[in-house]
Amino acid sequence: MINRLARRDELPVLRDIERAAGECFRAIGMPEIADDEPPSLPELTHYQRAGRCWVVADDGDWPVAYGLTDPVDGRLHIEQVSVHPDAARRGVGRGLIDHLAERAEAEGLPGVTLTTFADVPWNAPYYARRCGFRVLADAEVTPGLREIRRREAEIGLDRWPRVCMLRER
Numbered sequence: 001m002i003n004r005l006a007r008r009d010e011l012p013v014l015r016d017i018e019r020a021a022g023e024c025f026r027a028i029g030m031p032e033i034a035d036d037e038p039p040s041l042p043e044l045t046h047y048q049r050a051g052r053c054w055v056v057a058d059d060g061d062w063p064v065a066y067g068l069t070d071p072v073d074g075r076l077h078i079e080q081v082s083v084h085p086d087a088a089r090r091g092v093g094r095g096l097i098d099h100l101a102e103r104a105e106a107e108g109l110p111g112v113t114l115t116t117f118a119d120v121p122w123n124a125p126y127y128a129r130r131c132g133f134r135v136l137a138d139a140e141v142t143p144g145l146r147e148i149r150r151r152e153a154e155i156g157l158d159r160w161p162r163v164c165m166l167r168e169r
Contacts, residue, residue, distance in 0.1 A: 001092060003099040006053040006066060011044040014055070014066045014082075021082040028120065030160065039068070039080070047079075056096050058087070065092045067100055072144035075166075076104035078114040097131050101167055111168040115148055118161040133165040140166070 006014065018038030025033035039047075047053035047068045056065040064087035068079040078100060083093045101112050114133070117123040127133040141149070145164045152162060 001059075001064070001095060002057045002061065003096060004055060004057060005051060006044075006048050006055045006063070008045065008048055010055065010063050011041055011048060011053075013063050014038070014044055014053075015041070017063065017066055017084045018080075018082045020084050020086075021088075024085065024122070025120075030120075032156070032159070038082075044068075054096065054100065056083075056087070056092050065096055067096050069100060069103075072113060072148070073142035074109065075142075076100060076107070076109050076112045077144070077148070078112060081114075094130055097127075097167075101132075101169075105169055111166050113142075113145060113164060113166050115145065115152060115162055115164050118163045120160075124163050124165060127165055127167075131167065133167045136164045136166050140164075 015038040022034045022036065022038075025031070044053060052069045054067045054069070055063040058064050065081070065083040067081045070077045070079050078097065081093055081096060083096075097112075104112050114127065116127060118135075119125075124135065128135070136145070141164050149162065149164065152158065
């Protein structure tokens, strides 16, 4: 598997990955998440042009996972990570997260953050157990992360418990 920046012609594929990856939420009673539309092509284009849209490509150089990042409060924030179900459970997502953490370190950033569902097994529990993240205490949540959480609440994601997490160098 190859971690690299996404190419513009691959952006529609990333939307397909997101849709396929979202289906697992349906099985745990979160159909609203499964039905949520992936980032639009203009949104993905913005990330791709900024050099903040990463893919994991298979041996045929076809994307099987992707991640979007933003700078937030002096850290690299993982806005989205999605792995196609056909590539799941093989360390693809963990490898992508490790790659993003290495990029943050190379840029001199002190860590990587993300927001996620607290109780979904492949979200916060996975990130803590397998990827080196820890849940931030409320006092540790930075202004930028508070803003992200506010926007998440506006679109209804707070229907399920969510947390902010940090992976430090």
